[in-house]
Amino acid sequence: MTRRLAASREILVLGDVNVDIIARVKSFPEPGEESLAPSLELHCGGVGANYAFALRQWCISPRLVACVGQDDFAAFLLRSLAKYGVDVTNVQRTSAAVTGLLYINVTPNGQRTFFGSRGANRFLKRLPGAGRLLNRTTAVSMMGYSFLDPGPETTAKQLLKAVRARGGWVSLDIGMAPSEQIPGKIMEIVKQVDLLFVSSDEAAVLTGIRDPRKSFRQLQKVGARDVVMKLGERGCLILHEGKLCRVPSFAVRTVDSTGAGDAFAAAFLQARLRGWPQAEAALAANAAGATAAATAGAGENMPTVRQLARIVRTQPLTQPWDAIRSQVLRRIRLLVSGTPN
Numbered sequence: 594m595t596r597r598l599a600a601s602r603e604i605l606v607l608g609d610v611n612v613d614i615i616a617r618v619k620s621f622p623e624p625g626e627e628s629l630a631p632s633l634e635l636h637c638g639g640v641g642a643n644y645a646f647a648l649r650q651w652c653i654s655p656r657l658v659a660c661v662g663q664d665d666f667a668a669f670l671l672r673s674l675a676k677y678g679v680d681v682t683n684v685q686r687t688s689a690a691v692t693g694l695l696y697i698n699v700t701p702n703g704q705r706t707f708f709g710s711r712g713a714n715r716f717l718k719r720l721p722g723a724g725r726l727l728n729r730t731t732a733v734s735m736m737g738y739s740f741l742d743p744g745p746e747t748t749a750k751q752l753l754k755a756v757r758a759r760g761g762w763v764s765l766d767i768g769m770a771p772s773e774q775i776p777g778k779i780m781e782i783v784k785q786v787d788l789l790f791v792s793s794d795e796a797a798v799l800t801g802i803r804d805p806r807k808s809f810r811q812l813q814k815v816g817a818r819d820v821v822m823k824l825g826e827r828g829c830l831i832l833h834e835g836k837l838c839r840v841p842s843f844a845v846r847t848v849d850s851t852g853a854g855d856a857f858a859a860a861f862l863q864a865r866l867r868g869w870p871q872a873e874a875a876l877a878a879n880a881a882g883a884t885a886a887a888t889a890g891a892g893e894n895m896p897t898v899r900q901l902a903r904i905v906r907t908q909p910l911t912q913p914w915d916a917i918r919s920q921v922l923r924r925i926r927l928l929v930s931g932t933p934n
Contacts, residue, residue: 602866603654603730605756607749608641609714609738610659610674610684611693612666613892615851621700628698637673637892639693639714640736640766643852645679646895647859647881652928653866656680656730658748660717662692667713673893683726687716703847703886711738717745723755731761734862735786737771740778753785764788766858772798784816788865790858792823793830805830806837821861821875823854823882831875840875841914843904845887856895857882869924876914877921880905898925 616630637646645655657679661667663686670692674681695709717739720726727733733756739745756763765786771779772795780799783789789812791799796808809822809830822830828842860881864874884896884904902925910918 602652603656604648604732604734604862604866605658605727605730605752606641606644606648606655606734607658607739607745607752608644608734608736609639609693609711610637610642610657610661610670611639611695611709611711611714612636612670613638613695613697613851615697615699617699617701619701621698621706635669636894637670638695638852640738640768640855642670642674642679642892643855643895644734644859644862645674646677646892647852647856647885648863649677649679650895650897651860651863653863654678654680656683656726658683658717658720658726658752660685660687660713660715660745662686662690662713663688664691666692666694677893683720685717687713689713689716697851699851703850705851711741714738715742715744717748719744719747719751723751724758727752727755727759727761731756731759732862732866733761733763734858735763735765737765737767737775737779737782740771740775740782762787764790764858764862766790766854767792767795767799769795769798780815783812786818788819788821788862789817790821790823790854790861792825792854796822809837821858821878823857828879829857829875831871833872833875840872840879841910842879843883843908845883845904847886848888850886852892852895853882853885856885859895860901867924872914872917873921873924876917877901877905877925880921898929901925902929 613636615634618628622628641659648655690712693712693714698706739749763786793805797803800808800811802808828840857878861874861878884901888896905922
């Protein structure tokens with residue numbers, strides 16, 4: 594990365610917070626059919642909340658910037674986040690809309706279909722004293738969804754300017770909807786961030802290039818500084834020792850892919866905050882994404898570091914990645930034991 598990485602273990606997260614209502618069904622219904630689930634699950638969700646929960650599992654202190662409504666769902670979300678040690682003092686309340694809500698239909702193969710609305714997330718306002726908010730941290734994590742609406746976009750640009758003034762760094766996780774709805778705007782923002790998370794599908798939409806390696810290179814050509822491309826079950830693509838390489842994945846039985854990409858990115862961010870090498874950060878991220886896909890739900894159910902360690906410990910890789918796997922496992926064990934690394 595072109596900017597010095599912060600030694601601080603705190604990071605500001607700007608992103609959506611929603612109530613997730615999850616239904617596990619036998620199959621996706623045809624139009625007009627009924628699809629009854631045995632039960633419904635109520636979770637704290639949204640990409641911002643998922644990041645925050647996942648970072649807490651890594652003993653990182655996230656400060657969340659988001660917006661919720663003036664309803665009981667908002668109270669539930671704020672209680673859930675605070676219970677897990679997430680700083681919610683900068684989560685705004687609005688009467689302009691209800692709290693964001695998603696109904697998530699999950700089939701036995703782990704695939705999920707979303708229905709709902711971002712609700713109050715669209716009404717986030719400019720922050721008073723953004724500079725003071727960044728006094729204890731020099732890293733900001735942003736999502737492409739923040740650039741879909743004027744209010745959150747203003748806040749995102751405000752934070753981008755403030756963290757730049759302090760010599761800090763910014764990550765951006767694009768998301769499919771922003772890739773499809775505001776591709777030109779996203780490509781301009783890409784040039785301004787230090788670390789870019791993008792899936793191969795999002796990259797294809799943004800660049801018009803289906804081949805992941807070619808779309809990766811195209812994002813670099815337009816100004817992306819450090820790209821991490823998520824490939825799902827195939828792992829991820831990174832630039833390692835000057836070469837584009839695919840980081841191997843970990844095999845799991847997919848239960849629910851909700852939040853897997855968020856767990857991936859949060860693991861990579863914590864590694865960068867701790868100064869881990871790029872390859873170790875990517876391998877830890879792959880393990881986190883796999884563990885999340887093998888775990889039901891997201892939000893409060895984001896996988897623990899101990900769960901992740903089991904996958905890393907029990908799945909040897911081919912060299913040179915197995916040596917890197919061993920180093921990641923050593924770091925995780927030190928973290929679990931409370932030893933700084």
